Amino acid sequence: MNIKKYTPIDRRTFLKGAGGVALSLPLLESMAASEEDLSSPTRMICGAVFYGLMPKFFNPVEVGKDYQLTPLLQPLSQHKQDMTVFSGLDHNMGGGHHSTRYFLNGIQISQAAAFEQGNISVDQKAANFIGTQTRYPSLVLGATSNDFNLISWSENSIPKAQVTKVSELHRKLFSQLGPRQKAKFEKSLNDKNSILDLVRQDARKHQDKFSKADKEKLDQYFTSIRELEKRAKQSRNWLDKPKPSTDYVLSDEVDSLDIAQRMKYYYDLMVLALQTDSTRVISLSFSALGPNYGGFTGVSHDYHSLSHHGNVPETMEELLIIEKAYMEGFAYFLDKLKQIKEPSGKTLFDSTMSLFGCGMSSGNSHSNRNLPVVLAGGGFKHGEHKKYARSNGRSVELNNLYLSMLQKFGLKIDKFNTSTGTLKGLEWT
Template sequence: MSHSNPGPAIITRRAVSRRQFLRTTGVALGLPFLDAMLPALAKAEAAAAEPRRILAVCNNLGVLPDKFFPAADSTGRGYKLSPYLELLKAHRDDFTVFSGVWHPDVDGGHPADNCFLTAAPHPGSGGFRNTISIDQFAAERIGHLTRFPSLTLGVNVQRGQRSLSWTGAGVLIPTDEKPSEVFRRLFLQGSKAEVDAQVRRLKLGESIMDALADQTQSLEKKLGGRDKERLDQYLTGVRDLEKRLESAREWEKRPKPVTQVEQPVDPNDPREYMEKTRLMYDMARLAFETDSTRMVTLLLDSVSSPAIQVEGAEIKDGYHSLSHHGKNPGKLQQLEAIDSGHMKLLDRLFTEMKARPEGGSTLFDRTMVLYGSNLGNANTHVTTNLPILFAGGGFKHGHHLAFDTQKNYPLPNLFVSMLQRLGLPVDKFATSTGTMRGLEMA
């Protein structure tokens, strides 16, 4: 694979600590050191030297299925590209497209986007409680290797209602909505006075957590079994927050990476959806280039987006309204223009990542990119036959892996394969039944 000039990029990269750093992750329990941990620790050391990463993107209105999926009888390595995949033809040997996959029992239409990376069943039911997302599962185990265990990004997201990232306690991690703020977090160091003030705030937060833990522990002997379980869950969260505060305090005084890239200007108009998506892809790429994090999620919240701007097309209707097209030719034409815009942004992202050498490979080769949707067809709100594209990351690609479109194959199996590619000793995630059949590591 040839490598072009990477252009303006990172010119300095600082060493990172190997101490456990849990800044935005879910609940993690500490264990005593055991001899059985040695193989896992050896894998963690290898991961530090040769980082592997995950970028997971969900467009919660999906794509037009007949434009995305290859023909049912066009499978394997020699499959014929669909109209949308034709826009990615320069990378056809570097991605795999799946058909006939789903998250078992993840129903409920639009609420299913919260389960895109968790696979928790029945998100539309009363009393639903989410489970941990794949990025947070990985961040709990290797997040200490980077300044940020993970980044949770969003475009036009209804803040507080939707996210791809969820903690082990089933708590939503809010999305970062502004590319400029993501850039500042990654690269801009505050003054000494600002850093000292932040350290003091973190120390105060840690002392408050200590006090809360002491007070609640005194209640434990007086509570029944169910209340004890709830209190234990709360205390676990407190202990986790204490660890994150302590680690965050250490990182505050460490120099951030330096970049020649200018801080982006945030689009203020929700109609600039595509431009904001492009900038968020850039922020994810920059975060990976500097090894600032190895886990990034990006929720493209099309549900709340207006009539968005797409280069070379006239979009008159709101994105959500278009998804309920009822086979109206005018709406279908607009949707196809939007979907094609998404594919072109992916093409740009893949090209940019391939242009960044890393050791003997490229940033693309070391980054697993998952792109898809929680809806198989937004027009009918079905959550079966999900459109899934998986690229890069050190797998043998170039295939259409076609499963039964009536009796779908579990998508969480892909998550197990991804976690194993990170070097994690995992054989189960959510409703998985094994690794992804037909997908091999390079």
């Protein structure tokens, strides 16, 4: 397709001449200096719930293009041709609820030492590839503050801290720093670097006295220090670059809303984060409902208790309300992505691979087999239910899907964690 060339306009000039109107500005055609500038960067979104998605209501019976949408897939009906539903993929691990934290990596902490990059998760592998190209290599979001809600892991087996408040996410994306705030922030970065230098020097001074086990722990510690330094450098590089503006307004009470009402705010801001190229990698997880049973109409029991439904129909129907609401939230996000046109002529949906699922299939049985997984958009050939059979007592590795996603993201790798290759049958457009 021929792309019309435009005389480039500096983005700051455009904002300055906007007459004070606050707009969320993505890359516009008139800001592009070449056809390359009109290309859409690849993005990755990873969404997860904690207590599984009931297999009875999630897994389709038919395989291929003519599968029937199940109750939990019904909210995604208008995206059926643009998504793939997977069956038969998992991480070949047990652990029940505790393994949901490893949905995006497939490696528990106790096993991480055997892998070159520990138990790094797929979103952080992509974020490392992006580096300093965006203000935030990734955004890690959690709808509730909960240790079991953690799904993103760095290469040194440390879970990434989550942004749990909608107001904090909005501030990170759009709040400008004044001169005093910049000076204070830069001082804190300098102080942090000074402390890290002192710690490193002190540790090296005494390293001859350490045992082999201590030296291994020290290596992990130095890896953590390097990661802190990398984040500090990233922050300094973007310190003097203005953040985008937006007319998206939050109410003062947004953080006190129930999850049922708050969910769309996360997704709205995620779309804006991608549209303004503030980041290209985002993870979002849901676990405990919080007070008022999450604000879901018809729910009067704790989420965890409902997940142990014992196949009681009334309990399963109540749990289905929660699970369907999460699928509706994901559908809302995909709807928003399709509404955003990019200079390339594609939509934001086309360039964003959007994954949603869980590291446990059934909360009732604590099963980690046949994990519920949906992938939408992102330049893959979709429109099917793909089912993979077990072989020699093992499932096809979910990390095979992640390897395919990482390669589509641009990484030149042929291995990711426990993968045995890319996922067969999943093709690019």
